[in-house]
Amino acid sequence: MAIEINFENFSTQTEETLTQRVQFVFSPLNELFRSLHILLNPRHHGLHMKWIVETQHKMTSELYNDLHYFRLIYELGTPTLFLPSSETFVTNLDNEIVLLRDKLNAVTDDEMVNLLTVLTKNRENSFIPELAKGLEWGDFKLSHNENIISDILKDSEIVYKRFFNFISQYRTLIFDDYWYEKNIEHILLEEIESASQIMHHVGFKGFLNQLQIERMQFKDNKLIILKPFDATIQLKNADALLFVPSYFIYPHLFAETFSKGIFITYDCLSNRHKRLDIDQLSKAFFALSDPARIELVSHLHEEKNTTQGLAQLLSYTQSNVSKQLRLLKEAGLVASEKQGKYVFYATTSLFERVLPDFNLLVNYSK
Numbered sequence: 147m148a149i150e151i152n153f154e155n156f157s158t159q160t161e162e163t164l165t166q167r168v169q170f171v172f173s174p175l176n177e178l179f180r181s182l183h184i185l186l187n188p189r190h191h192g193l194h195m196k197w198i199v200e201t202q203h204k205m206t207s208e209l210y211n212d213l214h215y216f217r218l219i220y221e222l223g224t225p226t227l228f229l230p231s232s233e234t235f236v237t238n239l240d241n242e243i244v245l246l247r248d249k250l251n252a253v254t255d256d257e258m259v260n261l262l263t264v265l266t267k268n269r270e271n272s273f274i275p276e277l278a279k280g281l282e283w284g285d286f287k288l289s290h291n292e293n294i295i296s297d298i299l300k301d302s303e304i305v306y307k308r309f310f311n312f313i314s315q316y317r318t319l320i321f322d323d324y325w326y327e328k329n330i331e332h333i334l335l336e337e338i339e340s341a342s343q344i345m346h347h348v349g350f351k352g353f354l355n356q357l358q359i360e361r362m363q364f365k366d367n368k369l370i371i372l373k374p375f376d377a378t379i380q381l382k383n384a385d386a387l388l389f390v391p392s393y394f395i396y397p398h399l400f401a402e403t404f405s406k407g408i409f410i411t412y413d414c415l416s417n418r419h420k421r422l423d424i425d426q427l428s429k430a431f432f433a434l435s436d437p438a439r440i441e442l443v444s445h446l447h448e449e450k451n452t453t454q455g456l457a458q459l460l461s462y463t464q465s466n467v468s469k470q471l472r473l474l475k476e477a478g479l480v481a482s483e484k485q486g487k488y489v490f491y492a493t494t495s496l497f498e499r500v501l502p503d504f505n506l507l508v509n510y511s512k
Contacts, residue, residue: 154383172334179219183221232406333414340495359413360372371401395412433477442474452491
């Protein structure tokens with residue numbers, strides 16, 4: 147079972163037309179909502195358990211009540227209506243909150259009630275079937291107090307005022323300190339830069355491989371996101387595929403539609419916790435012990451290329467280039483991708499982890 151994302155024909159004609167659909171999004175507000183999800187469902191988020199326990203000691207009764215009162219907004223996924231970054235470039239949380247305030251002011255009470263009603267029905271029916279509860283949501287339990295819907299019909303202005311007051315207090319007491327303590331902004335921006343470089347070197351399919359998210363695959367010109375339920379999304383040629391790295395989202399993978407495409411929030415924290423084993427390091431450093439292979443990766447680190455192109459560039463025989471590329475590929479330092487009749491090579495994220503300052507080293511040696 148899965149979410150199946152279909153593309154119109156033009157988008158999948160070439161690697162370039164497919165890559166053009168992809169954008170990377172920096173969204174502190176998305177992180178704030180995901181952190182609230184964690185506080186609602188602590189047992190399923192072991193990576194953040196220390197923070198959860200410390201935060202529970204800081205929570206006032208007012209914050210705790212508001213956490214549950216507004217839970218529909220972040221209990222499962224967060225509707226893109228509450229994520230201005232899905233449509234507008236933002237640089238910080240303050241800007242996002244201003245944009246969110248403007249968006250909510252432009253939404254009618256009926257539109258908001260319909261959205262929250264759909265969220266209520268989805269979470270109780272198809273979105274969390276029994277299989278999903280067992281596989282992905284574990285001990286998750288729904289709460290059935292929907293006062294927020296009736297309160298919006300009575301006086302939405304009071305509800306929104308309470309909502310933004312809740313966000314402000316949560317930031318002041320909890321979120322902002324953790325954001326700066328863990329340098330989350332740097333982690334997210336570093337991930338976006340790294341992902342963009344990977345996309346440039348190895349294209350969209352190579353990017354998905356580098357993410358190492360087994361639940362997300364590109365197969366038969368369709369993006370498949372494994373879930374314990376079925377859903378189909380049709381993207382038009384002009385629609386965007388937004389990839390949003392998250393510090394808080396693990397172990398989930400969220401895909402939410404919006405007016406101009408799809409908003410995919412993926413985990414970027416667990417990969418940072420992975421450590422290279424000794425055998426992997428040994429293969430990597432052996433592969434980099436030869437001057438010819440260092441010269442090859444220095445060119446591939448700047449731009450992907452073919453065996454023939456590298457042979458001409460470096461005045462090597464194609465057989466020698468193929469031999470050296472095979473060793474680099476076995477060590478996980480380069481990856482290959484077929485585009486039409488040609489096979490292109492590029493450095494991988496493992497190369498970045500082993501030698502994050504490679505460009506500095508090369509420039510210094512010159």
